[in-house]
Amino acid sequence: MATTAIYLRLSRESDDSASTETQRAAAHQWLTAHGHDPAEAIEYIDAGVSGAKPLEQRRGMSALMVARPDVVIAWKLDRYARSMSEFLRLVAWAEAYGVKIATTDNTIDTSTPTGRMVGNVLAALAEWERSMIAARISEGHETRRTQGRWSSGRAPFGYQITRRDGAAYLAVDDAQAELIRAAVAKLISDGTVAGTARMVGLSEPQWRRLLKSPTLRGHRAHKGALVLSADGVTPVQFADPILTAAEAKAVRERLLALATGTDRAPRRATPLVAGLAFCYRCAGRLNGGTSDKGIPLYRCKAGHVTIYAETLDQRVEAEFLRTWGKFAEHVVRLEGGNDLSDEMIAAQEQARRLGERMATAGPLMLATLSEMEAELEAAYAALRAAHDPEVREIQVPTGRTMADAWEASPESRSRLLADLHLRVTLWPKQEAERLRVEWGPEGWAEAELQGIALVESGLLDQAPV
Incomplete structure (x- = not known):
């Protein structure tokens, strides 16, 4: 007598439209209509598992493939897989061990050539739909980034989420910002990362990541790169900066000094005349x-x-x-007198980004970038002329x-x-x-x-x- 299996999968436990009960009832009807006893069918369930996940990494599907039943029935194609490659792997496994794969809506039946063809087509459509959804989500995040809006998740330390015009933005959290400025001043003078992390109430790894990121300048990084505006040069300002450009530069230099040991603070347990x-x-x-x-x-x-x-x-x-x-x-x-080092550092950083952009720009964009270069050169020349700190x-x-x-x-x-x-x-x-x-x-x-x-x-x- 042929052994039968019912495969049930849910991406979310709260998905009422495709609940396990709905899938199970349809599977029992199909088995009865095709001469099988539903009571003898073994259920393999993957709850809270995405259809894009590899077959072997799903507990229920992995157990099913080890058992190798004669017939496997699922509610619809997307219960098996939402990836064309994964569904083809399932079909290849079924053909290798003589397993029949079917769905309750009768669109898939690998025992016939027509059923296999339909299954491949539907699997490709399911994969296409998933990629289109992912693309729309990615484009939405990209749009929000270029507009300086906050996409999702908790606000970084030092900021809070505020809403205006129906969208989310970041604003400086004054209390946390004061802690950050005090800790940064201590770090730059003679402090350590561990000691200043305690001042702001963060763990040392969290504090180090925040110091290395562009967040405290009011900027953001995405996939390791600074988020820039449409000109490919100017950083998108997500919020008011907590640190100036000069302070951010001093922090980077201090972290480098501590990492290389060139300015590491002495340990408290060091003897009084150690090294002397x-x-x-x-x-x-x-x-x-x-x-x-x-x-x-x-x-x-x-x-x-x-x-x-x-x-x-x-x-x-x-x-x-x-x-x-x-x-x-x-x-x-x-x-000192008139110190414009902060503005000069910001201009130098923008000039570096502008140079990188011009190196890859086409003839149409190059004219616009050349105008920006001329304006930046003039602005920097004015800064240098006015910069007379006499420190x-x-x-x-x-x-x-x-x-x-x-x-x-x-x-x-x-x-x-x-x-x-x-x-x-x-x-x-x-x-x-x-x-x-x-x-x-x-x-x-x-x-x-x-x-x-x-x-x-x-x-x-x-x-x-």
Whole structure:
């Protein structure tokens, strides 16, 4: 007796027009009309599965193909597949194992040449319909992108969705934008991606992706490319920018510096004089470590010398306070005039895009692009003429001494010591003076010489007494 199978598939559970009950009832009627007992038919169900999905990746269809029944009945052709290639694969499988494939509307019956031909034609139409729907959806998204409208999904961090004229657009979320600007300012100065991510409440990967994308400039990327207007040069403005072009450039440079290690912030667990203390014998840097009892140490990698970290750190602190403690602390401030760097950077970016567009433009479009080039050149020339920032680095006293700075910022002590060119040399225990502390790029030992040099360079107010 021939074995029979009923194949039921739903793309969506809520699809009432093609519910499993509707499909099952039609399949039972067909089996009865063709001399089969519906009660003996085995059902294979794929719920919530697209007809474009490969046959083997559907649980129900995969089980059916393993079972190899004599007859398979489905409601309509699109229940089997919405792809011509997948339906042809199903037909090839059926012919290889002598399986008859049919539909309840009698359009498909692979046991006859006419049925196979009709099945192929209908499968091709189903695939064409699906591709047309996808094309319409894609064109709709493209239209919304070129109009600066928001297509779908949640708004990116820093923005919110607003509606006007019956369409969705992005607007700056003031609260989130303030968090972003504060975090970016910290990142550019001396922050890290992980630390600033906590400031805005995002994970580190989410924050890094946002910083690398054009989103914070009010632009969008699609498939890895910046969304441009019809001229192929000007970016579509989806919303007001949160960051200026200069800030966005500074962020890119900071991320590059952190990634390459050229400006990576020191770890908090780094010993005070890490990289500044050396072995007398091999001149190798002393590494941090611990003794058998867990006491922090500095030790030579080759094992020549070892010293308790507390002993060395206290000596360095005492030498710093004795030599530099009374001097005034200074910070660098920038003074400038008319700074048009932000506008110039934006013009340079537009010029790059214009050049790329002109390289592939035809004669008709080239004239328009040449006019844009002339206008851009004139605008950039005007910017350069007006750009006179006169930016100067000014040493400004903070109102506190170096000793005050030492006490107020323990996390910055290592960097402060490095800026003063500290070098500590550790000698064996039998030496009367195990620790030799030197300051200055040439290893000067006399504080008077250091003070004179720093006064001449403008870093300090007066030489030490």
